[in-house]
Amino acid sequence: MRIEALNIKKVFPAPVFSGITPLRALDGLNLAAGPGVTGLEGPNGSGKTTLFKVLAGILEPDGGKVTVDGQTAGARRLRGLAAFCPPNPRSFYYRLSVLENLRFFGALAGLSPARSAEGARALGARLGLCAADLERRFDRLSEGNMQKVSLIRAFSRRAPVVLLDEPFHALDEKACAGLVALIAETGRAATVLLSSHSPALLAAAADRTFRLEAGRATAP
Amino acid sequence: MNSARIILAFIRKDFLAEKSYRLSFALGALATIGNLAVFYFIGRLFGAGLAPHLAPFGTDYFGYVFAAMAFFGYIGTGAGSYAGRLRQEQTQGTLEAALSTPLGIIPMLAAMSAWNFLFATFELAVYALAGIFIFDLRFPAANWPAAALVFFLSAACFAALGIISACFVMLFKRGNPVAWVLNNFEGLLGGVYFPAAVLPGWLAAVSGALPVTYAVRAFQLAVHKGAGLTELKGDLLVLAVFDLLLIPASVWLFGLAVTRARKAGTLGEY
Numbered sequence: 001m002r003i004e005a006l007n008i009k010k011v012f013p014a015p016v017f018s019g020i021t022p023l024r025a026l027d028g029l030n031l032a033a034g035p036g037v038t039g040l041e042g043p044n045g046s047g048k049t050t051l052f053k054v055l056a057g058i059l060e061p062d063g064g065k066v067t068v069d070g071q072t073a074g075a076r077r078l079r080g081l082a083a084f085c086p087p088n089p090r091s092f093y094y095r096l097s098v099l100e101n102l103r104f105f106g107a108l109a110g111l112s113p114a115r116s117a118e119g120a121r122a123l124g125a126r127l128g129l130c131a132a133d134l135e136r137r138f139d140r141l142s143e144g145n146m147q148k149v150s151l152i153r154a155f156s157r158r159a160p161v162v163l164l165d166e167p168f169h170a171l172d173e174k175a176c177a178g179l180v181a182l183i184a185e186t187g188r189a190a191t192v193l194l195s196s197h198s199p200a201l202l203a204a205a206a207d208r209t210f211r212l213e214a215g216r217a218t219a220p
Numbered sequence: 221m222n223s224a225r226i227i228l229a230f231i232r233k234d235f236l237a238e239k240s241y242r243l244s245f246a247l248g249a250l251a252t253i254g255n256l257a258v259f260y261f262i263g264r265l266f267g268a269g270l271a272p273h274l275a276p277f278g279t280d281y282f283g284y285v286f287a288a289m290a291f292f293g294y295i296g297t298g299a300g301s302y303a304g305r306l307r308q309e310q311t312q313g314t315l316e317a318a319l320s321t322p323l324g325i326i327p328m329l330a331a332m333s334a335w336n337f338l339f340a341t342f343e344l345a346v347y348a349l350a351g352i353f354i355f356d357l358r359f360p361a362a363n364w365p366a367a368a369l370v371f372f373l374s375a376a377c378f379a380a381l382g383i384i385s386a387c388f389v390m391l392f393k394r395g396n397p398v399a400w401v402l403n404n405f406e407g408l409l410g411g412v413y414f415p416a417a418v419l420p421g422w423l424a425a426v427s428g429a430l431p432v433t434y435a436v437r438a439f440q441l442a443v444h445k446g447a448g449l450t451e452l453k454g455d456l457l458v459l460a461v462f463d464l465l466l467i468p469a470s471v472w473l474f475g476l477a478v479t480r481a482r483k484a485g486t487l488g489e490y
Contacts, residue, residue: 012484
């Protein structure tokens with residue numbers, strides 16, 4: 001599946017009477033990805049997370065469009081096609097166990113409880129999250145293990161488009177290696193986009209890498 | 221996507237989260253009985269002194285307030301729970317995660333407050349058991365099918381008001397004029413703690429514009445006097461009109477609010 005961002009513009013309005021200028025996050029960005037693994041690099045505030053959210057259908061762009069295999073795809077369709085792993089773990093129910101969190105978000109994505117549990121165990125083993133951690137309450141995990149749960153949530157959807165925003169954040173070396181292998185495997189069947197501030201990890205995981213700067217992408 | 225599976229997933233998630241706060245769970249049930257006791261003793265203090273205003277309902281003060289509180293406690297769940305749940309999801313950071321899935325607006329609305337309605341049903345059962353076994357209340361004349369119809373129409377109407385209230389939370393996070401009106405004036409003007417007939421003329425006019433007034437009056441008449449469709453048709457018609465207007469409007473407005481939040485990039489904000 002090929003996903004394209006065509007002349008995407010996104011401006012975040014400033015609060016009324018705040019005196020702050022609106023934030024131009026994406027400024028006519030063009031980018032095409034897939035099939036395979038595509039990397040995104042760029043400084044903080046260059047628009048990577050905003051781009052991921054537009055491609056995931058979470059944010060509506062102010063201008064431009066996203067196409068999937070040449071067909072214009074609205075936010076609703078994108079939410080059905082893309083699995084998104086956000087850059088921080090503040091998107092889980094902290095008082096629920098890991099398995100219960102994955103079961104809940106799996107249900108929202110159309111997965112049965114059995115498939116969510118099976119995905120959690122299989123992916124957990126590959127990322128170094130043990131069975132006891134799956135039963136543990138989310139707020140009792142380390143930050144690295146929280147990140148693994150976030151990755152499991154995205155990968156277990158088996159979506160045709162997988163968007164990973166800073167997926168290596170807080171992971172140890174072994175988990176990073178496991179994730180690189182998982183990304184390569186997923187990239188054989190799906191379109192994977194990932195961002196990282198580590199050139200070495202990007203080089204290991206992605207077939208090619210775009211650079212984002214001031215809301216625009218530069219082709220590799 | 222299977223809506224029943226979504227609703228069950230929300231109920232399970234909310235139940236587990238509530239259960240993790242064990243003391244709060246138990247205190248909630250005790251508070252229900254405590255509230256009733258307050259009105260029981262007020263009723264004993266005044267005895268039949270309020271009878272003229274209660275005469276149309278054929279019951280004493282405690283019987284009146286018991287039925288109104290049990291009824292309003294349930295239908296009020298719809299009014300308050302949507303905004304409350306949404307706000308909770310915003311502060312936890314889970315709203316954006318939930319709305320990054322293919323979850324549609326209608327399944328979301330059906331699922332979001334499902335646990336609150338289940339818990340309200342449990343509270344209703346506590347009310348009923350407390351009424352029968354602790355306060356020795358009986359409703360020999362009750363027309364339960366008519367009461368159920370009033371209940372259904374009222375719950376739908378208040379759920380729609382709750383969804384409209386949630387639109388403000390979606391857009392402004394804090395500061396919710398609909399919740400403010402519902403919390404501060406429905407009890408005062410709607411005849412929950414005393415019959416609306418007690419109100420002076422100008423307040424009675426405001427009371428007449430609120431669905432709760434028709435809902436509480438019709439429910440009281442059905443439960444205490446055994447009123448049927450013929451006696452209740454005026455109140456039922458008003459509630460049905462409120463439903464016809466408010467239900468589609470609330471779903472439409474909530475969809476607009478979500479789209480607006482997606483545009484402004486505020487789904488993840490609190």
